[in-house]
Amino acid sequence: MKNWKRMLLSLAISVGLLSSAVPAMAAPQQQPAVKVDNQVVQYSLGTPIIDKGTTLVPLRTTLQALDVKLKGTADDTIHVVVDGKTITLKGKLKQINGVTYAPIRVVGDAAGYKVSWDAKTRAVLLVSKETETAQAGGRGFMWEVESNGNTVYLVGSMHIADDSFYPLREEFEEAFAEADYLGVEIDISKAADEAQQKLILDLGSYQDGTTLKDHVSSETYTKLGDILKKNGLEPNALDAFKPWVAESTLASLKSATAGYEASAGVDLYFIQKAIESKIPVIELESYESQLGMFNDFSKELQEETLKATLDNFDVLDDSVNQMAEMWKTGSDEQLLELTNNFSDNEEYNKAMLIDRNIGMADKIDGYLKSDEKEEYFIVVGAAHYLGEHGIVKLLEDKGYTVERK
Incomplete structure (x- = not known):
């Protein structure tokens, strides 16, 4: 029945905008965190910084956290592989102590993540489409x-x-x-x-x-x-x-x-x-x-x-x-x-x-x-x-x- x-x-x-204009290098306590689907990314080489209002992150570690493969970099160009497709990104790359940094929003957007800023926890939040739907x-x-x-x-x-x-x-x-x-x-x-x-x-x-x-x-x-x-x-x-x-x-x-x-x-x-x-x-x-x-x-x-x-x-x-x-x-x-x-x-x-x-x-x-x-x-x-x-x-x-x- x-x-x-x-x-x-x-x-x-x-019936969120990135409001801080102070580089985190000058004020370590201001360094932002990066969370991917609510998991904090652990950086062994370098840490995220805020440079003139833009959050920069160590490129290689961030891409690994996003499950994106780095194919190569040249000047301000980044080549990555997302879902089997090679994508070329334009971003202001920066070398700090031998570590390549890139703008988090450029990287996150390219990988298909929603990027936002949580001022309360001083964290950049990257949310995948699957998690956003859930x-x-x-x-x-x-x-x-x-x-x-x-x-x-x-x-x-x-x-x-x-x-x-x-x-x-x-x-x-x-x-x-x-x-x-x-x-x-x-x-x-x-x-x-x-x-x-x-x-x-x-x-x-x-x-x-x-x-x-x-x-x-x-x-x-x-x-x-x-x-x-x-x-x-x-x-x-x-x-x-x-x-x-x-x-x-x-x-x-x-x-x-x-x-x-x-x-x-x-x-x-x-x-x-x-x-x-x-x-x-x-x-x-x-x-x-x-x-x-x-x-x-x-x-x-x-x-x-x-x-x-x-x-x-x-x-x-x-x-x-x-x-x-x-x-x-x-x-x-x-x-x-x-x-x-x-x-x-x-x-x-x-x-x-x-x-x-x-x-x-x-x-x-x-x-x-x-x-x-x-x-x-x-x-x-x-x-x-x-x-x-x-x-x-x-x-x-x-x-x-x-x-x-």
């Missing part, structure tokens, strides 16, 4: 659509995440910085509002005097109680709530133990940035529509999903870890595979994806047809974008070109 993966998917992706939280999912002078960026969110997702790669931040509007499924920064809490209680709890025990099998109810007790809760803690609330509570509990929380989710991250930058936040859906969808699931589907969560409770955190890695690698193939897990239940697939995708695609279509010539940064669960009924396909069917970024 794929329905437990389907449930997890809906939870996880649905530090940036990963590739994630983003597409771009342009029409009529308007630009829409489509970002696939993980609604629950952890600190390892951040900082996001520059393309996300640059696109958001130009946005006139942030679009999200719902503005979850309002989740704690009294009105929203009342709505959850009104829809998610029984109003007729019955309890959860009256609506699920004895087997499901007993297993729920056992798991609640093992997690420090009373076995009847969720009696007042419907199966869809119980299932969501358990999944959130398990994902939190794995370190993933909504407070670190990609959509909330951008909502908070929009609030700080006073960028209008527009909702493609509403709390009423989302909660109503779950509440309208048939009794059979609600218990099926709850039971799947109970049966797989011990491995849910591993599965969330896998989906987090899928997001970081930005694999369209893995995302599509996960999205297709919705299709094993027609009722669930229609409600969670098909109907909602149509509604969101229609709103995005409206943004693209606007005469305002503005930029929209749209962040919704990544599961909504790919597949036969995904937003990308729906927009392409409307005649738009959607480009993966």
Whole structure:
């Protein structure tokens, strides 16, 4: 059965300048360090110096640390081999006590490293592309659509995440910085509002005097109680709530133990940035529509999903870890595979994806047809974008070109 993966998917992706002008030779305490992917380079011959605002480093040792082969030097020309290709660099070479020095930025840039200055630790930092990608939280999912002078960026969110997702790669931040509007499924920064809490209680709890025990099998109810007790809760803690609330509570509990929380989710991250930058936040859906969808699931589907969560409770955190890695690698193939897990239940697939995708695609279509010539940064669960009924396909069917970024 794929329905437990389907449930997890809906939870996880649905709910520096060199400032010193004093040569280090004149002031040994001012000598900078050089770090390659956070590892300090140890120099046996010579040490890095700052000469008229430029950091010079012993060439041969630095190239070895960067895994770059020195082919030769002549005057101000350096020949090196990077990834099997010979590259000629122009830099002001300097001989100090028989050691050849070269500007660190020239060498680092040529080797494909990001070069920066950390004033606090007085260190030149060289970061490889692989490390930069890992530090940036990963590739994630983003597409771009342009029409009529308007630009829409489509970002696939993980609604629950952890600190390892951040900082996001520059393309996300640059696109958001130009946005006139942030679009999200719902503005979850309002989740704690009294009105929203009342709505959850009104829809998610029984109003007729019955309890959860009256609506699920004895087997499901007993297993729920056992798991609640093992997690420090009373076995009847969720009696007042419907199966869809119980299932969501358990999944959130398990994902939190794995370190993933909504407070670190990609959509909330951008909502908070929009609030700080006073960028209008527009909702493609509403709390009423989302909660109503779950509440309208048939009794059979609600218990099926709850039971799947109970049966797989011990491995849910591993599965969330896998989906987090899928997001970081930005694999369209893995995302599509996960999205297709919705299709094993027609009722669930229609409600969670098909109907909602149509509604969101229609709103995005409206943004693209606007005469305002503005930029929209749209962040919704990544599961909504790919597949036969995904937003990308729906927009392409409307005649738009959607480009993966």
